[in-house]
Amino acid sequence: MRTIGLVTAYDGTDYAGFQWQSSGRTIQGELEDAWRRVTGESVRVNGAGRTDAGVHALGQVVSFRSESRIPVERIREALNGTLPESVSIRRCRIAEDGFHARFSAIGRRYRYLIRQDRERNVFLDRYSLRITGVLSPDRMRNAARHLIGVHDFRAFGQATGEGGTIRHVSRIRIAQRDRWLVVGITSNAFLRGMARRMVGELVRAGLGHIEPEALLERRKALDPGEVGPPAPPNGLFLASVRYPATDEAGNGLI
Structure with a gap:
């Protein structure tokens, strides 16, 4: 076997x-x-x-x-x-x-692709969220600060199994190149729907619909009803999974 x-x-x-x-x-x-x-x-x-x-x-x-x-x-x-x-x-x-x-696994990394474009694209729309407004990466980064760390994320997702709702989000990176934005989120694990709800809130902060500080309040409220709709699934990718190395050569890793 x-x-x-x-x-x-x-x-x-x-x-x-x-x-x-x-x-x-x-x-x-x-x-x-x-x-x-x-x-x-x-x-x-x-x-x-x-x-x-x-x-x-x-x-x-x-x-x-x-x-x-x-x-x-x-x-x-x-x-x-x-x-x-x-x-x-x-x-x-x-x-x-x-x-x-x-x-x-000891870590997962998701990427979410966002395209600022007034025109539809039958190919790109399949793998990215199209935004017609103007996003502020700085506002998104300020909002993301309130989601980094070890917190109870029950407002952002549902637990599967007996793992509870405490998660360690170690990094949120927001990169912009021309009309594209990429949101990268790294955590030890994710609740169901957690990555998409986080991105949805970051986008609303980036568009100026909510203040960046609102994410701190919504995280602390522990109430899913305080968090807006999740970002659609088409822009989200499970990018990589991390495992502990068993030796210096990394044997035992996938």
Whole structure:
């Protein structure tokens, strides 16, 4: 029995999220179906992040236990030849015993793409939030300061499982280049919907609809009703997942 780890990328537009559901296509379902077609074996795939419907990934990590003896160097090519074009395996390796894509992770990083543009674009609109107003990156950065640190983020998302609502947001980076803004958020873990609600509030602060200090008040209120609507899913990407290194060479990491 081996533990197999994969780094995956996907366009989440046409999926009901990562996690398997009784109705609707999911990334987990596509991965499990592809493995079954390649090896004849049924497995349960675990993901580092349970991305919502319409959310994309550049570096989602998944793991599963398998009795198949398919050579590791063949797995990536075999799965990519079976998966739909909207899902891709970027890297593959045999992970150490006990590795779990979700529970072994110590950090996740999301990126949200924002485009300031009055014109619709049928291609770019699929992967970014189009804003017709003028965003102030400085106002967004001032607002983001109130979300960094170890806090109770229940106002910004829902807990899944028994993990509670305390999270450590270690960094929020807002970068601008021409008409594009990228919001990068790094945390040990995220509540369901947390990244999108945070971005929604940052955008409202950047547009001048709320003051940057309002995010401090809303975080402390611990009331989801105090927080505005989340940013739409199409601009959000799970960029990367971080794991503790097991040696100087990084063996044991995906």
